[in-house]
Amino acid sequence: MFYRENGQFKTGYRADQQIFPIRQDRIFIGLLLAVAFVAVPLLASDYLLRAILIPFLILSLAAVGLNILVGYCGQISLGTGAFMAVGAYAAWNFGVRFPGMPLLLQILLGGCFATLVGVLFGIPSLRIRGLYLAVATLAAQFFVDWAFLRIQFFTNYSSSGSVSVPALTAFGLPVQTSLQRYLFVLAIVVVFALLAKNLVRGAIGRQWMAIRDMDVAAAVIGIRPMYAKLTAFAVSSFIVGVAGALWGYIHLGSWEPLAFDLGRSFQLLFMVIIGGLGSIMGGFFGAAFIVLVPVALTNVPHLLGLSLSVDTAAHIEHMVFGALIVFFLIAEPHGLARLWSIGKEKLRIWPFPH
Numbered sequence: 554m555f556y557r558e559n560g561q562f563k564t565g566y567r568a569d570q571q572i573f574p575i576r577q578d579r580i581f582i583g584l585l586l587a588v589a590f591v592a593v594p595l596l597a598s599d600y601l602l603r604a605i606l607i608p609f610l611i612l613s614l615a616a617v618g619l620n621i622l623v624g625y626c627g628q629i630s631l632g633t634g635a636f637m638a639v640g641a642y643a644a645w646n647f648g649v650r651f652p653g654m655p656l657l658l659q660i661l662l663g664g665c666f667a668t669l670v671g672v673l674f675g676i677p678s679l680r681i682r683g684l685y686l687a688v689a690t691l692a693a694q695f696f697v698d699w700a701f702l703r704i705q706f707f708t709n710y711s712s713s714g715s716v717s718v719p720a721l722t723a724f725g726l727p728v729q730t731s732l733q734r735y736l737f738v739l740a741i742v743v744v745f746a747l748l749a750k751n752l753v754r755g756a757i758g759r760q761w762m763a764i765r766d767m768d769v770a771a772a773v774i775g776i777r778p779m780y781a782k783l784t785a786f787a788v789s790s791f792i793v794g795v796a797g798a799l800w801g802y803i804h805l806g807s808w809e810p811l812a813f814d815l816g817r818s819f820q821l822l823f824m825v826i827i828g829g830l831g832s833i834m835g836g837f838f839g840a841a842f843i844v845l846v847p848v849a850l851t852n853v854p855h856l857l858g859l860s861l862s863v864d865t866a867a868h869i870e871h872m873v874f875g876a877l878i879v880f881f882l883i884a885e886p887h888g889l890a891r892l893w894s895i896g897k898e899k900l901r902i903w904p905f906p907h
Contacts, residue, residue, distance in 0.1 A: 556900035572750055589739055594732055602731040609844045610735075610742045611799045616824040616836035617749050618792030623822070624830035625753055626785035627765030628678050629686050632693035633793055633821045638813035639697060640667040640794025641801035642707050645716050649709055656723045660741075660798040667794020668787045670697070675786030679779055682768075694815050701810040717807035734803045741799065745792055750833050752788065761785050762831070793821075827881055829888025838889035842881075846874055 556577050563569045573579045597606065619633050644663030647654055674693040678686050701707050701714075708716055721728040728737050752758055760781040763771035768778050801808050820843060828839025850870045854860075885892050 556897060556903075558901070570754075572747075572754070586743070590736070594736065597735075599731045602735045605844060605848065607731070607735055607738055607804055609840050610738045611796050611804055612821070612824065612844065613837045613840040614742045614745055614799070615793050615796035615821050616828060616840050617746060617833055618789045618796060619821050620825045620828075620830065620832065620836050621749060621753065621761070621792070622785050622789035623825055624832065624835070625758060625765060626761040626782065628675070628782060628785060629683065630690040630789075631687050631815075631818050631822065632674060632690035632697075634813040634815060634817035635694040635697035636667045636671050636790045636793040637797025637800060637817065638701060638810060639670045640664055640797035641808065641813065642701060642716070643667065643794070644798035645718065645801065646707065646709070648718070656721055656728065656802070660795055660802065663798035664791040664794035667797065668791040671786045671790020671793075672783055675783055675790075678782045678786065691815075694818055698810055698814065713809075715807055715809040716801075718802050721802065728803070738799055738803055741795070745795065746833060746837075749788075749792065753833065757781075757784060765831075823878065827878060827888055829890030832888065832890035834893065835888050835890035838893070842889065846877060850874060 556575075558575055561574075561576055563574070568574070573582060593602075593606065615633065615637060619630065622628050622630050640660075640663035642663075643666035644659040647659045647662050648656075670693070674690055677689040681689060705711070708714055721734075723737060726733070728734055753761070760771070760776050761784075763774070763776050764778060764781045764785075771781070772778055797813065801812070805812060824836065824839030824843050826839070827842050828837065829835030847870055850873050851866065854866060854869075881889070
């Protein structure tokens, strides 16, 4: 009875086409943002901000970017870690070679360079699809790993191959403490999530979904497959590149190319599959699952009073984590976002069964 649309009349196109047409959804999102911007900074510990919330937000942004390509446009990609690396290293190079450049501009330029690389490796999608396209994007991962390991220009001729960021400031304010980093990342993630939601609701989003469902039929009705696929690669790579720059600048502080290896690409793909393909909210659900479940599995033996060695605990964690992924994929192949939608549909008719 608390999630009804009765009496919520729409008297214009603007009201009918808003992102959250139901009043309860708008209230929930408003409360969620209030908690994120006000309650969490007041109550969260430094460990919670640094080890859980900041990685969750950055990985959510990367999953949203990948979901645009995989979930909305139907193009398989296994090179997401490479695009994150391009965004991180490009932003770092701009900061090193142009001292005084604003932090936000460095991050956005990192996303622009990731866009160029993403479009370059997205060109094969015009001719190939499915597993063949996955192999083509996998080549991007191997090439980028090799480039950042072997071409010393990208690391400013660092002997160790690792890079470090200096003290960060944005708009004249320091971005040093965990709280400052959290608020900086949260603001960027909210803006990009809003932009992504509007994109997939608009004409370009409908073109992506038409290509995903049947590209031949989409071409027949006038949609240009080249334009739709390359724009999906461009937008996805830009968002992933921004996430990579945030991952390096805000979360890691110093990194080497192994920080964006193939494992990172698979991790982001798992987030999209678990969270829900073709859903902006699914990116957040998938990132929460990937980030929180290992933390919970690590702490469960201690809560039960079990003394396990570090190696045994790590192996058990991987086994249980893999089993949970398989369980969720069997129970709901459309991801956690679909479970969320089913829950809202049930609330609309509760307490009636149908």
